[in-house]
Structures are given as structure tokens and as C-alpha cells.
Amino acid sequence: MGKRLKNIRERMAREGYDSILITKKHNVYYLSGFTGTAGVLFITMDDAYLITDFRYIQQAKEQTLEFNVLKYEDTIWTTLNNLIRQNGLNNIAFESNHVTYNQYERMKREIAEIQLIPTQDIVEDLRIKKDEEEILTIERAARIADETFEHILDIIKPGISERDIACELEYFMKQKGAEGIAFDTIVASGIRSALPHGVADNKKIEKGDFVTLDFGCKLNRYCSDMTRTIVIGKPDEEQKKIYKTVFEAQKAAREYVKSGLTGEEVDKVARDIINLGGYEGLFGHGLGHGVGVEIHEAPRLAPGFKRKLEENMVVTIEPGIYINGLGGVRIEDLVVITEDGCRELSNSSRELISV
Template identity: 50%
Template structure:
């Protein structure tokens, strides 16, 4: 974590701060390695401290290498400890502080100015190092294995929720700690719902089935979507799938350092619009993935920053026709020095699953 602490100190200098307070779980883990649920990272220009209550002291001593471990309690709360530091400007995670916490800090911190970090940690986390990419890659491998498994499991008459439970159970057996988000299993007309979380609907022959899922491995997320047909497909189902796959491939092939998320979004959107389905692609092309399932960079019309090696993103165009069905195809991708590497290895060939 030494290099990450140094990045924090560079941020302190850039923002003219004396100290930074972090407790958003993803930021806290990124800087300290702590995986528990309660704790605070405090970094100054020459000190790094981790504060937690008695439940996590031993865990922090093991995980938070290079940090001084300080026990906090009702008698000696966080604000009491911070008041012992010789600081006047404290950077806080403005997007993770409740009004109650801000009010408490403002009342109890003596002559310490609270200054918003403006998402500084999220920006630091956008470039993944080798260990981070390895963890994301392993999470993607588990999801790929789950897709192969579920194709053998799916049949008419079972419920979407049963499919979701089978995928979750399989991924945990293969080493995942949990799902990286609420799984989407949407069949038939429900596949036209971009966020159609698994329901009690039963699968029927002729259904389009969209599976959007991922898992967490060693804290890092994966994310993949595949769409297939249960039984024999209609010509319109084939048409929509082919358009989405073309859009996805063209965007994928354009991934490289220097291109922006907005430019990638336009490439995929242009393919779908020219085929007459522009009105049915209503979400952005993708997003960054890491310790959080949605993080920087933006891979949509807001994505004005150029991509750089080490960023991990999704490319996931879709077409959703209400009352009929929908198709989304999503891959997890690492931006490399000379282009990209796709981490999602599951087939994207058109599948008619005959049972």
C-alpha cells in the first residue's frame, strides 16, 4: 500500500490539505487493505493511521501494514483523536458523508476546516495496477464458467429466480465472495427491461433470455451480459441480436488509449441508429469497473476524459423493444498500451438453446 499512501500525500499537496479522512469502504480498502466494516483511514503528510473499534483491532493489525492502529470508542471517538493532530484543513469524502456526520464533525472538530475531496480517491482508483487487474480477471473467469454451467441448466418451466440462484451458488463454489450487483435474469417480454432483476416468471420456448451478472473476487468485481434464445428464434430476434453484436464489436475494436468514452458510445449508437433502433438504446455504452461495479471512467455521452492503459471498462450496447424482447451483449475490457484485452471469454455466437 506504500505507493497508494504516497499518491494520497501528493493529493494533499495538490489540494493544500493537512490531512485526509477516508471511510468509504472501497476507498478505505484501496489505501489500507482493510476488509472489515468499520474503520477510518487518516493520512497526513508524514503519518498514516487506521482507527477502528475493539472488534476490528486485531484484524487491522494484520491487514493495515504501515499504519499506526488506534482504537476509538464512545469515550475516545474519532473527533477526539482528530483534535489531537496539528491540522487545520481536513479533506473529507463529500459524496459519502451524511448530513448528520457533517454536522457532528463541524461541531466537535476544533478549528479544523472541512474541505471536499471532489472525488479525488475515485480518480486515483481509475488506473488499475497488476494485482487489481489479476483479481478482476479471476472474477471474470468465474463468471465465464458460470455461463457455461447455466446453459446446461436452463429449460422451459423453471423460474428466472431459479436461474439466478443457480448462477450465484455456482460462482460462490468457484471462489466468489458475493455477487457484484443484483443479477439480471430477464426472459420473454421482460428482456426488454434493461434492469429486469430475476422474477418468478417461468421460462418458455421462444423466450429471449438476457443474463447480466458478475461476482466479487478478493474485493474486485466482474460484469458480463449474454443473451440467447430458448428454443427456435424468430427472424426479428436474429435481426436484433446481429445489430447489437455489430455495435458491440465496432466499439470494442475502437478501444485504445486516447479515445474517450463519449466517442466509443457514439460508435455503437451510430450502428444501432442506422438500423432503425436508435430509440430503443436508452442507456450509456458502459462504465468503469473495479472495487465498485460502477466507477470511473464514464463510457457514455458524459465521458470526455481520454482512456488510458490500466482502465477497466465495460462495452454493453443493447436494444429493448417493449412488448417484444431485448438484447444486450456486454464484455469486460482492459485498456492496454496498444489497444485492449477482453476479459469476458464467453461465446457471443447466436445461441438457440434447444431443450
């Protein structure tokens, strides 16, 4: 945590901020380790404070060794005003993309005469590259997902509902040590598999269905994310073609991705294969996204994303084809960007599996 505080202070110095107020819970956790649901960070060039209420004082003291833990008696604003006066501050930066208009208006009313400076993604820019411990934690979460996929193949059969499959996925991940799910579990079968975010429904699995399973877990606050599409029974020729096209697009992107390329360049490799396969316009989302303490974070692998990838960024690679009235296929893996390629964190088979 000390290194993360050092990094944000270096950014504050470059931007001319006397202090910064961190309110987004993922960023509070990233900088301090605090897991409570009520608390903000107030960081100056010399001091760092975690302000919370009486419910979390002991927890905060145990989790946030780099921060002075303060309990607010009246409101957070009263405590902030005291700190502003004590430190002789001239300005405060705040996370403008996580503060509502009403919250901003209250800040203007409640905080002493001081300049409020809106910032965007100041902590997210630090989070984009993972350290060794973060990568290890995500890898362990990905391993749980791999084990869960292997387990669910013995459960899926005609007549079982998507919702029952989702419940079993989530229960098994928790049995394996996950603290919770990373996002609403997607189980989409038959024509519903054409829904990229088809959250599990009461639909029963039928023979001939594609079944798309997109799920992940949280481990020590870090997420995993994987997708596999299987077929119930023997696939027909069109299903084979769709799957083969997605399989080849995903393989090409995994083999192409490396540090120094832009997200747009990697996306194009997979998108070109899908378009040439006759499915232009049916891959309607980006190729991938960053994963960390949030399931969707920077960087993005998508058209228009021109930031260059760097070593130790963790991203998904997840091309798909979605055809209304027929169904869809998506294959998704987690990888760590390296200097000359990537290291795969997801290890489940990518071949078309029939059950």
C-alpha cells in the same frame, strides 16, 4: 499500499490539505486493505491512522501494515481531536459525496476548531487505473463468470423460473471460489428482457423467449460483470435482426476502443450502428462503465463523457436494444484498455445461442 498512500499524499500536497478523512468503505479498503465494516482512515503528510472499535482491532493490525491502528473508546471524534492537536493541523479534507448532511453537521460540532474542506472523488481518481495485481484479480473473477455461463446453458429450459436460474448462477460462482455476487443478478426473459435491469423474477422461461443474463462475482473484493442474451428454441427473423445489430455494435466498439479516445467517442461507434439499424432511441444507457472494487466506477463510456481513456483502465462494453412488449438484447464484456486497443477479459461466445 505504500504506493497508494504516496499517491494520495501527492494529491493532498497539490491541493493544500493538511490531512484527509476517508470514510467510504471501498476507499478505506483500497488504501489500507482493511475489510471490516467499521473504520475510517485519517491521513496526514507524515502519518496514517485507521480508527476502529474493539471488534476489529486485531483484524486491522493484520490487514493494514502501513497504518497505525487506533481503538476509539468514546467516539471517533474524540480520537480525531486528539490527533488534530498532536499533529498541529489547520485543515481536514473529507469525502463530501459520501458524507450525509447530518454527518457533516456532526463533524462541525464534534471536531476541534479546524477548517473542513469538501472534496470529491479524490480516491476514486486514483482507483481509475488498475495495477497488475488488480487486473489479474478481475480477470480471475471474469473467468469464473465465463465458467458459470457455460454451466447455466445446461440448466436453462422451458418451465424453469428466472429466480431458479439466478440462484444456480450465484451458487455455482461461489463453488468456483467467489466470495459473493457483484450485484443483484439479472435474469430477464420474454418481454421482461426489455428491462435493462430486470432482476430475476418468478416468471417461467418459455419457448421463443429471449433470456438476458447479467451477472458477476466478487473475488478478493474486485468485481466481474458480463451479459449474454440467448434464445429458447429457434429465433424468429426480428430476433435475429435485433441480435445481429447488437452483436455488430459491440464488436465495432471492442475493435475501436483504445487509450486516448474519450468515452463519448467509443459510445458513438456502437450507438451509430444501432441507430442505422433502425433502433434509434432503443439503446437508452451508456455503452460501458469502469469496474473495480465497485461494480460501477469511473470511467464511463457514454454521451457527454469527455475524459480520455488511459492504459490499464478496466471497462465494460455493453450495447443493447430494448423494445417494450417484445424483448431485448444486451452483450457485455470486460476489457482492459491498452495503448492500441484493448485486452478482453470475458471470453464466452458472443454468437446467438439457442437452447
